[in-house]
Amino acid sequence: MEEEWTCGHVAGAMCQECYRLLAQRAHELAEENLRLKTLDPILTEREYMDWLGISAPTAQRQRSEGSGPPFVQLSERRIGYRRSAVEQWLRERTVVRIDDKD
Numbered sequence: 175m176e177e178e179w180t181c182g183h184v185a186g187a188m189c190q191e192c193y194r195l196l197a198q199r200a201h202e203l204a205e206e207n208l209r210l211k212t213l214d215p216i217l218t219e220r221e222y223m224d225w226l227g228i229s230a231p232t233a234q235r236q237r238s239e240g241s242g243p244p245f246v247q248l249s250e251r252r253i254g255y256r257r258s259a260v261e262q263w264l265r266e267r268t269v270v271r272i273d274d275k276d
């Protein structure tokens with residue numbers, strides 16, 4: 175429908191200013207997407223294990239116990255970890271001293 179492209183400023187079309195704003199918004203969204211992919215990538219299980227220096231059984235146990243960081247079920251057999259989720263989990267587990275009260 176042509177009408178969908180009408181911004182209301184001119185009949186049956188989009189005015190230059192609105193077109194410019196739309197293009198700018200699209201550009202910003204694309205940049206944001208790229209930023210997220212770059213700064214907050216989804217790590218593979220391998221990358222996650224290497225980063226923390228843990229074994230596959232440990233990672234598996236974390237997932238079944240729910241003791242590890244939240245993960246993403248990418249497909250039936252593939253999982254991933256969003257880097258920001260792992261960082262958040264690490265922050266929550268960061269301690270300043272041993273609790274000897276037990």
Ligand SMILES: [Zn+2]
Nearest residue numbers: 181183189192
């Ligand atoms: Zn307009």
